[in-house]
Amino acid sequence: MLDTFDGAAVRTWCRLALAALGQAREEIDALNVYPVPDGDTGTNLYLTVESAAEAVDAVFTADGHGEGAALGPAVTAAARGALIGARGNSGVILAQWLRGLAEVLAEHGGSPEALRKALLRAAEAAYQAVAEPVEGTLLTVAAAAARTADARHDGLTAVAEAAYRAAREALVHTPDQLAVLAEAGVVDAGGRGLVAVLGALVDAVSGQNPMGPVALRQEIAVSFTAGCEGHERPPGPGHPAFEVIYLLDAPDEALPALRERLAGLGDSLVIGGGDGLWNVHVHVDDAGAAVEAGVEAGRPYRIRITHFAEAAARAGEREETVSHGRAVLSVVSGTGLAELCAQAGSAVLPADPDRPPASAELAEAVRRCAAREVILLLNDPELRAAAGAAADQLREEGLRIAVLPTRSPVQGLAALAVHDASRRFDEDVVAMTSAAGATRHAELAVAEGESWTMAGVCQSGDVLGLIDGDVVAIGDDLAETAVTLLDRMLAAGGELVTLILGEDLPPGLADRLVAHTRRTRPEVDTVAYEGGQESALLLIGVE
Template structure:
């Protein structure tokens, strides 16, 4: 059993987390009712971790290509993992997970702790600090934190890790158990979860990631969580989860995500601007590169705000499906909540005729 979190353990963590989310993504998608019941949280978390995994593998492949291969250091691997998650983050939960990994990297890779250099590996004390910093930085990245979500699960994991003595295996196992307990309590903290009879989907994904970390460090598989009845029903097509009756609650029509090159001051102004446009605002990253996520009715305004702040790219705009959590509660027929148009600029009349 290793006493340090080293590059071998981090590499294994990425692989095991990707495997766990691949196995559980359908279940997690099925219990996704908050903040929008669009059934993609498991998929978004999987794609986020897949990007992190690819970045870590690229570090090993690159350093092994020379005549005298040199093993990568923990800072190199952690920075790659965090950067990969940042540029590949999908959805609300995926974006928060990217910031959780960045928070860990700030301690494990950048020496943001009392113990100094961790190039060979991190001990239990440093790992406790890393988990705490992860939870804190993720909460700071969310404009309006809500309890009963992945943020609560992350905070409980960090608190549980801080409460135990022992080596890294003991610390990560405590974090995993703390996360499981917090996840089970989420329906009592968020009415929409209680009404649907499920736990928080983002928190469920984080439990899978922490279970993978525990297995990577200890070599022992974390116990598989029992699938919930609500998740089983949706995966098997038996029924559809119902959201609570809130007839006056109509959410934004679009999810807007983009990467942004900008300085800290510009990003602070951007946060303020986007917070007035919609909800589910999460801005993660730093050092000039950010991942911006927000739900809005005016997608164009959200993108324009990014242009004013810096250089946005990899812009993804998703229109929430009619009949989702925002529209299914109404007795009135679903309607388009925002008008859309396509402007095509093409060279020549022939291509123009296609439109």
């Protein structure tokens, strides 16, 4: 439990918020009926926080700070990263909320009193970003959190928990304030996202997992499930045709005229930022005029124009630049594993074990496949949220994409073994998913520190045997633990054992395991490959 909010806590908060939004992304997308029922609020918030988290990581790595980066640089980087990566109406508002928070924390430090003031400033900044603030939205939830946090609470955790509880309560009542939510039977999507972010803040300062998101989902389950069908549709008559969003380099004094010009062109106007850098979001019928307004104010760039009603036209434009074939993309680390996947007919995205690919990297790798249909093999459960966000973006571009949540490269190799591009897409996906699911996976690793596991307490340097992600064996001898792990895997049966050898696996150990299997299980075929991965000494797959 922290007494003071610091740079390391900001980094932890961003990571936890990203995980929380990744878990709730589809739920939040389903809630999205205001201001436009286009079903992307959860994805937009995820991408916004992903950009914030990457910016904070850069602060920690650029100057060798380790875990000691100061609060000011860390929280300022989070706000700027969110601003640059903000997507959609809610994303820009959340970025401006973070900016308000950063202004206070960077100046006054991370005391409980500073956090109270920061939450008030954050809510104020969010309201200022919106041309026509509407209650029953993220703004209302932010204001409720700030008011409650401003009351006297002792300690950083108490302040964060008070803000979180107030946000939850305010979210439940958003349908009472906004008719479109009441008609659809849902709470506000942006507000639900802010609740997830505040829940992550409680996690970051307390080290505990608040039960709020689960409890909240139970409270509103009847409401949002009753109305979420059909929300992923373009707006009907009366709504502007385009969403325009861009970054803008412009002096502060140019903003009033820009706001007035854009407000006259459309609605859902949100402008966040400061110090010469702005993120502009507006819904208009004349997209060109919205961009021209930015040119008059300064230098617009990273311009994104979305035609709400013409997803099919976008798909047709995409069709001119891609083939009609099918591709498989595997995310793996290690040159040996990459070669194995390539030999099996898969494109490969090399993964850094210390920096998993973000959604934008995954999306770009899929585009490079130049195929209409793409099957994505993640081979790591930590990539599911980023892959889900990337897939949603790609589907908007007209691609047909299936994300197979393979948890280990051995499951990915099993899926590749049955891949058949001559089958229909759905049949191929089902066959590959079945093959991956029928492959049990294990790994051999070395503990980096003391930790509680399902098999007991491990110390730094202990050899760990994991099956399906859970520690089942702890030893001090690498070879003995490897044999124990393999025997545990085969106790449940199997016909084929695949061993993927890590970069640091001692010479001769693989031969010992192959000989052991042939001696004790002669009916089982065993194959070994040089994987070259750094993340695990040994990967084991049993089919």
